[in-house]
Amino acid sequence: xxxxxxxxxxxxxxxxxxxxxxxxxxxxxxxxxxxxxxxxxxxxxxxxxxxxxxxxxxxxxxxxxxxxxxxxxxxxxxxxxxxxxxxxxxxxxxxxxxxxxxxxxxxxxxxxxxxxxxxxxxxxxxxxxxxxxxxxxxxxxxxxxxxxxxxxxxxxxxxxxxxxxxxxxxxxxxxxxxxxxxxxxxxxxxxxxxxxxxxxxxxxxxxxxxxxxxxxxxxxxxxxxxxxxxxxxxxxxxxxxxxxxxxxxxxxxxxxxxxxxxxxxxxxxxxxxxxxxxxxxxxxxxxxxxxxxxxxxxxxxxxxxxxxxxxxxxxxxxxxxxxxxxxxxxxxxxxxxxxxxxxxxxxxxxxxxxxxxxxxxxxxxxxxxxxxxxxxxxxxxxxxxxxxxxxxxxxxxxxxxxxxxxxxxxxxxxxxxxxxxxxxxxxxxxxxxxxxxxxxxxxxxxxxxxxxxxxxxxxxxxxxxxxxxxxxxxxxxxxxxxxxxxxxxxxxxxxxxxxxxxxxxxxxxxxxxxxxxxxxxxxxxxx
Amino acid sequence: xxxxxxxxxxxxxxxxxxxxxxxxxxxxxxxxxxxxxxxxxxxxxxxxxxxxxxxxxxxxxxxxxxxxxxxxxxxxxxxxxxxxxxxxxxxxxxxxxxxxxxxxxxxxxxxxxxxxxxxxxxxxxxxxxxxxxxxxxxxxxxxxxxxxxxxxxxxxxxxxxxxxxxxxxxxxxxxxxxxxxxxxxxxxxxxxxxxxxxxxxxxxxxxxxxxxxxxxxxxxxxxxxxxxxxxxxxxxxxxxxxxxxxxxxxxxxxxxxxxxxxxxxxxxxxxxxxxxxxxxxxxxxxxxxxxxxxxxxxxxxxxxxxxxxxxxxxxxxxxxxxxx
Numbered sequence: 019x020x021x022x023x024x025x026x027x028x029x030x031x032x033x034x035x036x037x038x039x040x041x042x043x044x045x046x047x048x049x050x051x052x053x054x055x056x057x058x059x060x061x062x063x064x065x066x067x068x069x070x071x072x073x074x075x076x077x078x079x080x081x082x083x084x085x086x087x088x089x090x091x092x093x094x095x096x097x098x099x100x101x102x103x104x105x106x107x108x109x110x111x112x113x114x115x116x117x118x119x120x121x122x123x124x125x126x127x128x129x130x131x132x133x134x135x136x137x138x139x140x141x142x143x144x145x146x147x148x149x150x151x152x153x154x155x156x157x158x159x160x161x162x163x164x165x166x167x168x169x170x171x172x173x174x175x176x177x178x179x180x181x182x183x184x185x186x187x188x189x190x191x192x193x194x195x196x197x198x199x200x201x202x203x204x205x206x207x208x209x210x211x212x213x214x215x216x217x218x219x220x221x222x223x224x225x226x227x228x229x230x231x232x233x234x235x236x237x238x239x240x241x242x243x244x245x246x247x248x249x250x251x252x253x254x255x256x257x258x259x260x261x262x263x264x265x266x267x268x269x270x271x272x273x274x275x276x277x278x279x280x281x282x283x284x285x286x287x288x289x290x291x292x293x294x295x296x297x298x299x300x301x302x303x304x305x306x307x308x309x310x311x312x313x314x315x316x317x318x319x320x321x322x323x324x325x326x327x328x329x330x331x332x333x334x335x336x337x338x339x340x341x342x343x344x345x346x347x348x349x350x351x352x353x354x355x356x357x358x359x360x361x362x363x364x365x366x367x368x369x370x371x372x373x374x375x376x377x378x379x380x381x382x383x384x385x386x387x388x389x390x391x392x393x394x395x396x397x398x399x400x401x402x403x404x405x406x407x408x409x410x411x412x413x414x415x416x417x418x419x420x421x422x423x424x425x426x427x428x429x430x431x432x433x434x435x436x437x438x439x440x441x442x443x444x445x446x447x448x449x450x451x452x453x454x455x456x457x458x459x460x461x462x463x464x465x466x467x468x469x470x471x472x473x474x475x476x477x478x479x480x481x482x483x484x485x486x487x488x489x490x491x492x493x494x495x496x497x498x499x500x501x502x503x504x505x506x507x508x509x510x511x512x513x514x515x516x517x518x519x520x521x522x523x524x525x526x527x528x529x530x531x532x533x534x535x536x537x538x539x540x541x542x543x544x545x
Numbered sequence: 546x547x548x549x550x551x552x553x554x555x556x557x558x559x560x561x562x563x564x565x566x567x568x569x570x571x572x573x574x575x576x577x578x579x580x581x582x583x584x585x586x587x588x589x590x591x592x593x594x595x596x597x598x599x600x601x602x603x604x605x606x607x608x609x610x611x612x613x614x615x616x617x618x619x620x621x622x623x624x625x626x627x628x629x630x631x632x633x634x635x636x637x638x639x640x641x642x643x644x645x646x647x648x649x650x651x652x653x654x655x656x657x658x659x660x661x662x663x664x665x666x667x668x669x670x671x672x673x674x675x676x677x678x679x680x681x682x683x684x685x686x687x688x689x690x691x692x693x694x695x696x697x698x699x700x701x702x703x704x705x706x707x708x709x710x711x712x713x714x715x716x717x718x719x720x721x722x723x724x725x726x727x728x729x730x731x732x733x734x735x736x737x738x739x740x741x742x743x744x745x746x747x748x749x750x751x752x753x754x755x756x757x758x759x760x761x762x763x764x765x766x767x768x769x770x771x772x773x774x775x776x777x778x779x780x781x782x783x784x785x786x787x788x789x790x791x792x793x794x795x796x797x798x799x800x801x802x803x804x805x806x807x808x809x810x811x812x813x814x815x816x817x818x819x820x821x822x823x824x825x826x827x828x829x830x831x832x833x834x835x836x837x838x839x840x841x842x843x844x845x846x847x848x849x850x851x852x853x854x855x856x857x858x859x860x861x862x863x864x865x866x867x868x869x
Contacts, residue, residue: 046718053825054630062631066585137594139586193582193631211630211640212817214717234717238815242696247711250704417576417830426577427587428595445586454588461591 046232047525049537050244050256054212054237060179061138061192066443068257068537070140072235075217075542077179077200080107080126081171082539085531087336087448089176092225093121093201097175102166102486105175109157113224115182116199123159127151128183130161136192144174166484168491173449203228203543212237226543229527233542245519248274254524257537260517262320268519275526280324280334281516282444282533285391287398287509288423292469293436294376300360301378302506307348307356308401315512317397318390322517326510329499330447330455334532337450339496342503353405369408379408383423383438385416391439394511409437423467430460433469440467440508444533452498453479455508470507552854556847567839568615571832572608578830579604581628602628619840625833629825634837637822644714645806645818647734652741653799657749659742661792664753665785668761679750687747695740695813702736709735712815737814741807745799752795756788763787790861794853801849805842 055069056062058076063069081089091097096108113121133145147170150162163170182199189195198206203223208216215235219228236253238244245264247253251273260268260276268274287309289296296302306328315323327333329342348356354364362370362378371377384395392413399409414422423438425431446454446465457463457479458471475498482494502508516535520528527544528536580587582598590598599605603614618625624634663683667676686694703711710716714733720726760766761784769783806820819838826834858865 048718056629056631061584064581064585064629070585137583137590137597139583139589141584142594143589143591194626194633195631210717210817211632211637212821213713213715213815216717232718236713236717236815237817238712239812239821240815243699243712243813243815246696246699246704250707250711252711415575417574417828420580421575421577424588426595426599427579427583427590428592430592443586464590465588 044229044231046234047230048234048236048252048254050238050247050253050258051215051235052237052244052258053239055215057196057209058198058206058215059192059195060141060181061136061195066140066445067534071537071539072215072217073198074179074202074539075204075233076198076202076206077181078113078202079176079179081176083172083176083531085529085538085540087172087532089171092176093180094175097171099486103163105161105163105170106154107159107161107175109159110224111157113201114222115184115201116205116220117182119182119184120156121180121182121201122156123153124156125180125183126159127153128187129178129181132181132186132192133178138192141178144170144177147174166486168483168486168488169449203539204233207232226545229525229542229544248519248521251521253521255520255528255536256518257535259514259535260519262322262517265320265322265517273521273523274519275522276517276519277528277530277536278322278515278517279530279535280332280533281514281535282332282335282447283441284326284330284332284447284513285394285439285441285511286326286330287437287511288435288440288467289437289507289509290433290435290469291507293380294374295372295378296380296436298360298372299505300356301362302509303346304348304353304356304405305402305407306506306509307346308350308353308405309345309398309509309511310401311345311511314394314397318393319512319514322515324513324515326512327499328503328506328510330452330502330508330510331450331495331499332447332513332533335447335450337492337495339499341496342499345509350405357406364406367408368406370406377408378406380410380436382409382411383419383435384411384413385419385439386413387416388439390514391441395439398511428460429464429466429469433467448533450495452495452502453483456498456502466507468507470505472501472505475501475505556851560843560847563843564616564619564840565612567836567843568612571827571830571835574827574830576830578602578628578832581829581831615836619836624837624840627826627831627834629829629831629834634833637834638819638837638841641806641817641819641822642804644816645804645811645820647730648737648741648810648816648818649803649805649807651734652738652745653796653803655738656742656746657792657796657799660746660749661753661785661789664750664792665757665780665788667750668754668757668788669780669784671758671761680754683747683750686743689743691740691744691809692813694743695737695810698736698740699813709733714817733816737807737810737816740813741810744810749792749795753788753792756791757784760784760787793857793860797849797853797856800852801846802842804845 051068053064055064055072058073060073060077063073078093080092080094082092084090093110093113094107095110098106109123115121130145130148130151133141147163147167148161149164152160154160185199203220204217205220206215207218214237217233219231238247241258241261244256244258248256269276289302291297311325315321315325324333327343328345329339331338333343357370362372364370369377369379382395382399384392395411399411402409419438422434423440453462454465456466456470456475458476478494478498478501482491482498485491485494518536528541530536531538579598582602583590603611627634627637630637663679667679670676699711702709710733716729719729766779766783769779804819806818808820808824811818811820823838
């Protein structure tokens with residue numbers, strides 16, 4: 019196939035990115051954030067949410083995700099894709115860096131090169147998909163990918179923050195970069211480490227006007243103190259989701275509004291599928307079928323959650339396969355019958371064992387500093403022990419758990435656990451990164467903590483990556499979810515709903531970005 | 546002279562042992578600082594890129610090599626950059642130390658003065674209403690969880706009455722200089738300092754009270770009273786002065802930890818002190834910050850001991866005579 023395939027209309031649809039409908043606002047917004055986010059540059063921010071969102075108030079991307087997770091042209095005014103791999107971008111005119119220097123195609127080329135040579139978890143992988151960058155003029159740049167990549171606009175162009183070449187070309191150690199300067203709608207006016215950020219509107223912003231003159235992002239580490247501050251009127255919005263126990267108290271108040279929506283961060287049960295007993299898919303299916311997920315959601319989340327699907331992808335995602343929407347539910351008697359049919363016999367101690375002697379007795383790691391996951395593990399162990407498995411919950415510090423399940427964040431180093439409570443952040447779900455979760459090649463399946471290996475899953479996820487036709491890609495992702503649902507190397511338990519509180523008298527223009535929440539760039543811009 | 550040389554030798558040994566522990570303990574914890582060196586989504590990186598990051602920060606070297614580098618850097622003041630914040634370790638500590646000194650110092654001062662006075666009168670009036678009430682009160686307050694006490698104060702004085710702010714050390718949009726700034730800082734200090742004072746009051750109070758009771762039972766008190774020394778003099782000159790000796794030990798011990806901050810209270814009130822910095826550094830395996838902050842803590846504890854060694858003979862003539 020050759021020739022030009024896609025053309026975007028170069029009109030900024032502020033509505034599409036969820037910019038506020040308030041005609042004008044201005045003034046000061048007082049927002050509670052959870053921790054220090056460094057100097058708010060692409061190399062120093064800390065968390066995906068809200069750190070990335072704060073950082074991209076200062077830095078712009080070429081595309082911007084709208085509230086429905088569809089990328090909209092942003093610093094790029096237009097895009098033509100040729101031969102599936104050549105992305106020809108026309109940049110917006112009149113865009114300037116905060117210091118007044120014009121933003122040009124050189125900056126785009128420089129940014130991609132910089133992310134390639136200065137390794138950073140979130141951006142280097144996408145930047146490395148680009149084999150060649152050609153600057154065709156001040157506002158023209160072409161990127162040639164190494165291979166077709168259906169998700170490149172979403173995971174690359176809409177994700178990479180653009181760096182000013184004239185500032186960063188002399189920066190060798192980007193993690194020590196002290197000052198943040200981009201083309202974004204806000205500038206960092208003051209940063210007091212561990213206390214607060216003061217952002218002020220960029221008066222010369224090229225796009226929709228900033229909704230506030232000043233944003234104070236105050237660091238309040240403690241959850242209770244955060245919501246006390248919202249109640250007392252000291253804070254206008256909290257980036258932290260409202261804990262289930264407080265929802266009722268807040269929803270009865272006139273001075274506080276809540277917005278609720280799908281949350282993509284997952285809570286999952288991971289298993290080492292090379293461990294005796296857990297290497298049998300039937301055992302894993304029995305485990306999944308015996309867990310009472312609805313009870314977990316009722317007890318732990320007071321109902322504010324969505325049951326996980328066997329295909330991992332959140333039901334609200336456009337990539338979710340409706341055919342893998344629910345787990346088969348097994349009563350303890352059903353579960354025992356299934357195990358016995360698969361050749362397991364119950365020992366004198368009430369625990370099932372295989373003919374080769376492998377007992378279905380497992381250590382189940384849970385993070386000590388995450389009460390929801392720890393309590394989930396306790397409830398799950400009750401369900402499984404009732405069937406005839408011997409599951410022992412062991413609570414360990416979170417970093418220690420990660421080190422055992424994912425030594426040095428490198429799956430090629432193997433794993434040292436049997437069962438563990440885990441979770442993935444929103445982007446894994448939003449980008450339907452099934453290849454990362456399932457692929458047996460450790461360089462591709464970088465999130466495959468189970469040691470799962472299946473040729474068909476490898477083939478499907480490889481093909482989905484390079485298939486650019488949206489329908490064909492979705493079909494491949496659907497099939498990959500069916501593989502996952504059949505083999506269950508991981509069990510998706512639930513997704514906690516995102517519920518966010520704000521004071522409407524201060525500002526009511528918040529929009530909910532699917533899977534994430536109300537704090538995203540569009541919420542801070544006027545329509 | 547030999548006694549002083551021996552003392553210096555002891556402190557040098559303690560310093561070296563502490564430095565070694567400061568190096569070894571963070572690394573003995575399972576987990577890795579990679580999450581912060583590679584930024585968010587370290588899982589997206591290929592193994593070769595992870596290896597590149599480990600090499601860049603010297604984490605691929607043997608522990609022996611890292612230890613020698615560490616000792617050299619500590620000695621030359623090259624404390625490095627915080628993995629987590631990307632700022633020089635010295636800057637991150639310097640930014641928080643004044644707040645910690647203000648919070649911990651002010652509560653320590655109040656708690657010590659209040660503990661001494663209340664402890665002295667409780668013992669002086671032993672068995673009377675004041676003694677019973679203050680003893681029970683101090684034990685009750687001491688057994689309350691600090692975070693709960695802090696939350697209670699926030700709920701009453703900040704949320705219901707709205708007299709005082711809930712979080713932080715200053716109002717982000719407030720005054721930056723002059724008296725209004727001082728007032729702003731003081732208003733933010735009241736609740737955390739009160740919580741910390743209540744949480745630490747009982748140790749001074751109890752030590753003082755028992756010191757007083759011990760002194761009151763001594764022969765020299767009976768002698769003084771038999772000589773007809775006025776009660777005020779018996780209390781101040783004969784009893785309190787002697788009872789203060791064990792209290793001074795507690796004070797000097799506390800002084801050493803002045804710079805360590807108060808993690809729980811700093812977290813509850815979002816107070817930007819050294820305690821939360823250390824806590825976050827432990828969670829995030831931020832070795833350079835841990836090393837720097839522990840080094841500072843080690844030196845300050847040693848200095849407090851040196852001070853105690855120097856001052857104790859002045860307070861207690863018996864030590865002076867034994868030492869010479």
